[in-house]
Amino acid sequence: MPATLEGKLVVAISSRAVFDFEEENRVFERDDDASYMALQRQRLDLPAPPGVACALVRKLLAFDAPQVPERERLVEVVVVSRNDPVSGLRVFRSARQAGLRLERGVFTRGRNPWPYLAPLKANLFLSANGDDVRAALEAGIPAARVYSESVKASESHPEEIRIAFDGDAVLFSDESERVFQSGGLDAFQRHEDEHAALPLPSGPFKPLLEALHRLQREGGSGGMRIRTALVTARSAPAHERAIRTLMGWGVEVDEAMFLGGLEKGPFLSAFEPDFFFDDQTGHCESAARVAPAGHVVAGIANERR
Structure with missing residues (x-):
């Protein structure tokens, strides 16, 4: 064969x-x-x-x-x-x-x-x-x-693959980000509160998260484990829709950080990912100072004008 x-x-x-x-x-x-x-x-x-x-x-x-x-x-x-x-x-x-x-x-x-x-x-x-x-x-x-200038990954967890994802325009679609860009934070929070029970549409990295989740369940023969994290600028009450969406997909993340606009770099420094994915260059630059980072060139933040 x-x-x-x-x-x-x-x-x-x-x-x-x-x-x-x-x-x-x-x-x-x-x-x-x-x-x-x-x-x-x-x-x-x-x-x-x-x-x-x-x-x-x-x-x-x-x-x-x-x-x-x-x-x-x-x-x-x-x-x-x-x-x-x-x-x-x-x-x-x-x-x-x-x-x-x-x-x-x-x-x-x-x-x-x-x-x-x-x-x-x-x-x-x-x-x-x-x-x-x-x-x-x-x-x-x-x-x-x-980001070729990123800090190399930490060596403190040699038997664990750690991957961190932004939410909107990465795991999820940029639907909510578009509301934020057009109406501001208050409009975004109202929109997410009103749609809390409605799963977000899929973003470009949903298939990767699903593939990693399957590997977590199957387990490898080399003793390596996988740990995932959602690192998002969302905060309560907008957190609920994100979690409900993951539940609806039947996919879990090991950690979730709802930062309400705080700089992501210090939190990624604590998580020590082998790679972090975000659609916004500002977050990527913050992440690249502490860990390997990748810019997801998708969503409203990356539309060519």
């Missing part, structure tokens, strides 16, 4: 997210793609340093014990990159040097890689390229632009 990714948690990740290729990228931006490729070829035998999402990748791959056959694995990580195929050699060599079981990759030499996410059955796409992220989200695939 041919190999299949059906039923697995599949994370597609760009080379700049898993490895630190920022110096090489500056050459690309300063000169051209030929200079970039020449530098990567020169450095084929030089392992790339870990990138912002490297710790997350390591933990995801550790969800399955090393001896588990491929057909029985629950998690797969695939490199999906604008790199040229020869530069891709350095990615795989760096992965092997770092002890990362990365076996599949798609390298498009400058072309948009998002069309390959569907046949990969990707549950998440992480990339440093905002246009690629936007295209993936428009295609219905959870995606986030990695």
Whole structure:
């Protein structure tokens, strides 16, 4: 039988997210793609340093014990990159040097890689390229632009994958955020109070939360656990609709923080996520000072004007 990714948690990740290729990228931006490729070829035998999402990748791959056959694995990580195929050699060599079981990759030499996410059955796409992220989200695939300058993930919970999500425009649709933007906080609170029993429409990251919830229930063979958190600017009484929505989906989060507009960074510092997803750049910048952060380029806050 041919190999299949059906039923697995599949994370597609760009080379700049898993490895630190920022110096090489500056050459690309300063000169051209030929200079970039020449530098990567020169450095084929030089392992790339870990990138912002490297710790997350390591933990995801550790969800399955090393001896588990491929057909029985629950998690797969695939490199999906604008790199040229020869530069891709350095990615795989760096992965092997770092002890990362990365076996599949798609390298498009400058072309948009998002069309390959569907046949990969990707549950998440992480990339440093905002246009690629936007295209993936428009295609219905959870995606986030990695903040390459983010602080690396904490090493204090080596046997736990910790993922934190914003609510509106991330787990939920931006319906309520639109009310806030047009009518202010009072209008938002009235709207949520009146609709407390009505579940919020799904946001772009609902499928990822559902996939993580399934993994939590199944458990992995590698001893790794998953812990999730909702970190939202909502406060009471608007909290009720968010919780009722998760209940209606049959999905649980381990922690919920209703911050009422407080800065998210200090709370994320306490939670120590391996990754945090938010649709607003201000929250991402606050988060990036304490943990890896990804910008979900979706919803009213990210509409092109």
